[in-house]
């Protein structure tokens with residue numbers, strides 16, 4: 623089992639990586655998105671050098687609002703292209719997994735078409751990712767794709783995709799955690815952890831919100847999962863991130 627953190631995309635990733643290494647995290651969940659961490663902005667050499675120097679592992683994470691289900695071909699192709707541009711970089715950084723986020727699409731387009739367009743986009747990205755030795759993982763997100771049945775259809779259409787379980791997202795609006803874990807435990811490859819008040823994606827420290835972490839960690843352990851966990855806790859005072867790790871490790875070890 624490994625514990626990592628995600629870089630804040632408002633800050634140059636190089637300084638973030640220093641903090642993660644200083645506090646002995648195992649990996650950086652490297653998100654390449656605007657305003658300060660998009661692939662077109664960062665100093666790629668400096669980031670790669672820093673990762674090598676700190677010997678942190680890397681998991682790739684991409685922009686969460688890309689229009690993979692746009693009915694307009696050129697828009698969808700641009701979204702796909704934006705992810706494909708990052709793949710070589712992620713592979714060079716030592717990543718094996720890259721997260722993508724399904725797109726809820728646009729109003730007049732029906733759900734089946736939206737699911738199909740997401741699947742089509744992820745198939746193209748996944749084929750390209752494999753050339754770099756990378757596996758694409760799909761994250762459950764609030765809204766249409768918090769529904770396990772909608773995600774299941776994407777996985778049915780593109781079986782080589784892995785599942786990235788975001789525990790915080792699984793509790794927003796209603797509790798879908800056990801349903802998601804039950805359906806996709808065999809393709810589960812990465813987990814995000816953050817707390818919330820069950821209504822919005824608050825990204826609170828573990829134990830500060832309403833999620834029952836004892837139950838969550840016990841259920842995850844029961845599946846035999848022993849992979850990577852990212853603490854997606856976005857508190858200004860970083861001591862809450864470190865406290866979240868303490869809480870997680872305590873629960874994991876009992």
Ligand SMILES: [Zn+2]
Pocket residue numbers: 761788814854
């Ligand atoms: Zn997440």
